[in-house]
Amino acid sequence: MRIETALLGNKLQKKPIIWTISGADCSGGAGIAADIKTGHNLNVEVCHLITANTVQNSSELIAVNPTQVEILALQVQALRFDKPPAVIKIGLIANREQINWLIDMLSEIKSQLPNLLVVYDPVGRASVGGCLSSLPNSVLAPLMPLVDVITPNFIEAKQLCTLTTTSSVNDTRFMAEKILRLGCKAVIIKGGHNATEKPNDNNTHCTDVCLQSLSPTSSQLFTLQSPKINTSYSHGSGCSFASALASFLAHNYLLRDAFTLTKAFINQGLLLATEVKNDISDDMRDDKNEVDRNRYYGAFEQGFWPSKPNNFPIIINPLNQKLQSTKCFEPLDLSEGEKLGLYPVIDSLAWLALLLPLNLNIIQLRIKGNNIIEVEPMIEQAVAMARDYNCRLFINDHWQLAIKYGAYGVHIGQEDLNGADLNAIAKAGLRLGISTHGCYEFLLAKQLQPSYLAVGAIFPTKTKNMTGQIQGLENLTQILALADTTPVVAIGGINQQRLDKVWNTGVSAVAVVTAITEAQQPVTATKTMQARLC
Numbered sequence: 221m222r223i224e225t226a227l228l229g230n231k232l233q234k235k236p237i238i239w240t241i242s243g244a245d246c247s248g249g250a251g252i253a254a255d256i257k258t259g260h261n262l263n264v265e266v267c268h269l270i271t272a273n274t275v276q277n278s279s280e281l282i283a284v285n286p287t288q289v290e291i292l293a294l295q296v297q298a299l300r301f302d303k304p305p306a307v308i309k310i311g312l313i314a315n316r317e318q319i320n321w322l323i324d325m326l327s328e329i330k331s332q333l334p335n336l337l338v339v340y341d342p343v344g345r346a347s348v349g350g351c352l353s354s355l356p357n358s359v360l361a362p363l364m365p366l367v368d369v370i371t372p373n374f375i376e377a378k379q380l381c382t383l384t385t386t387s388s389v390n391d392t393r394f395m396a397e398k399i400l401r402l403g404c405k406a407v408i409i410k411g412g413h414n415a416t417e418k419p420n421d422n423n424t425h426c427t428d429v430c431l432q433s434l435s436p437t438s439s440q441l442f443t444l445q446s447p448k449i450n451t452s453y454s455h456g457s458g459c460s461f462a463s464a465l466a467s468f469l470a471h472n473y474l475l476r477d478a479f480t481l482t483k484a485f486i487n488q489g490l491l492l493a494t495e496v497k498n499d500i501s502d503d504m505r506d507d508k509n510e511v512d513r514n515r516y517y518g519a520f521e522q523g524f525w526p527s528k529p530n531n532f533p534i535i536i537n538p539l540n541q542k543l544q545s546t547k548c549f550e551p552l553d554l555s556e557g558e559k560l561g562l563y564p565v566i567d568s569l570a571w572l573a574l575l576l577p578l579n580l581n582i583i584q585l586r587i588k589g590n591n592i593i594e595v596e597p598m599i600e601q602a603v604a605m606a607r608d609y610n611c612r613l614f615i616n617d618h619w620q621l622a623i624k625y626g627a628y629g630v631h632i633g634q635e636d637l638n639g640a641d642l643n644a645i646a647k648a649g650l651r652l653g654i655s656t657h658g659c660y661e662f663l664l665a666k667q668l669q670p671s672y673l674a675v676g677a678i679f680p681t682k683t684k685n686m687t688g689q690i691q692g693l694e695n696l697t698q699i700l701a702l703a704d705t706t707p708v709v710a711i712g713g714i715n716q717q718r719l720d721k722v723w724n725t726g727v728s729a730v731a732v733v734t735a736i737t738e739a740q741q742p743v744t745a746t747k748t749m750q751a752r753l754c
């Protein structure tokens with residue numbers, strides 16, 4: 221009962237709570253300090269349980285002083301109902317007593333908070349050198365099934381796979397699969413900033429790989445790549461990665477989006493440090509200090525919520541490789557500053573006949589049937605009907621028929637992207653619209669250079685099951701900042717009451733189904749909404 225009240229309070233405050241269970245670094249770069257700075261800047265409340273009081277500076281680790289588990293247990297007792305966590309981030313586990321305590325504690329708290337997520341950053345060695353923890357895999361094993369995401373760097377991943385650090389196995393996916401078999405739900409192997417940790421990147425790029433288990437027999441791979449950023453201010457970037465991931469998960473992002481935002485947060489922090497250094501004007505430089513500055517190992521610079529496109533990673537996906545040789549998709553032939561406005565999505569020729577005379581810039585025919593005998597004549601006729609009007613007609617799903625009858629464009633969803641022949645669509649001169657649900661899919665689809673990108677579902681909708689993929693206006697605004705010149709269409713649960721708020725985000729179009737098809741007077745509703753989007 222108290223949990224529910226506290227959670228409700230938490231929701232009302234819109235500031236989720238994370239717990240970080242990790243070590244204190246007196247030099248301020250890593251551990252708890254990194255977690256608190258990261259969480260604070262990403263708008264979560266951070267409760268911190270300190271597993272060890274370490275003695276270290278920017279060049280060496282001097283001592284690790286573990287905390288008694290009795291103290292940690294009392295802290296859990298004090299916080300559990302007062303500040304129940306959305307996510308627990310675990311960093312340094314200093315000894316066997318602590319791991320045994322953690323296993324019992326997590327088992328119990330997870331049974332009471334079924335949505336609780338656990339992120340584990342398996343800290344072994346300090347980046348300044350020296351051993352923080354040397355727990356063998358056999359001791360860590362019972363923890364793994366309680367972990368939702370584990371975030372090793374390349375060396376830690378090798379250790380988890382019981383490969384030696386000098387082993388020549390460099391296949392990150394192979395290692396990720398081995399780690400998943402330890403029982404955790406997902407693994408992110410960080411590319412890191414040390415050339416020896418990322419043998420596949422030629423020292424120019426960092427590639428991070430996330431493998432998420434979907435069922436006992438299937439998993440999904442997400443691969444992000446960014447140019448390497450050289451800075452000596454990266455102490456604590458590994459801890460900050462895990463606590464940023466915990467923060468984004470606490471804000472309810474799906475793992476693929478939390479992963480993408482985390483990578484952007486880390487890139488942003490590393491870039492901030494290089495900017496500070498470059499900012500020192502030449503006449504203020506003192507050669508000796510400059511040498512020291514370059515050697516200095518400074519704390520990672522926590523920025524705020526990442527929003528600049530150049531901080532976001534490239535999405536590595538077979539789709540991009542498949543399309544590399546293709547010419548771009550035709551643009552929507554909009555004049556500068558012109559927007560699409562209202563975008564009705566309808567499922568019959570009757571609706572098309574009713575809406576075409578209304579001077580709309582764009583309409584989509586979305587027929588959810590696979591019977592080609594019925595669908596083909598409908599698409600042929602729809603394309604013919606639209607020719608008499610100055611309206612862009614997009615065909616949903618049926619891209620072969622859209623090409624065959626020369627439609628203006630095709631709209632494809634994420635599930636259908638792999639099966640569609642994107643090269644054929646581009647070659648035929650058809651425009652392409654792609655559905656996206658979150659920043660990972662948006663960036664992936666944007667790399668294909670489509671004619672427009674749809675973002676949904678903005679609000680809950682009864683037209684389609686979008687459970688877990690509701691974006692809200694805030695996320696729409698964040699995604700819009702990544703769009704550059706690609707027109708963005710908002711879709712999902714948009715009605716007359718919500719129209720202005722969506723339009724004010726700056727989208728090019730607002731797509732609606734039921735706001736028209738279930739309106740008492742569909743033509744009037746369409747005209748009213750279109751008039752408000754000018």
Ligand SMILES: Cc1ncc(COP(=O)(O)OP(=O)(O)O)c(N)n1
Nearest residue numbers: 616631632633634655674709711731
């Ligand atoms: C403008 C617009 N945005 C998104 C969708 C959804 O397309 P998709 O993901 O292919 O799902 P279905 O519509 O096929 O159910 C859309 N149709 N239009």
Ligand SMILES: Cc1nc(C(=O)O)sc1CCOP(=O)(O)O
Nearest residue numbers: 676677681683712713732733734
């Ligand atoms: C077809 C569709 N696609 C969505 C997406 O998010 O990709 S949401 C959606 C349903 C839109 O219907 P309504 O306007 O009635 O909510």
Ligand SMILES: [Mg+2]
Nearest residue numbers: 616617632633
């Ligand atoms: Mg579709």
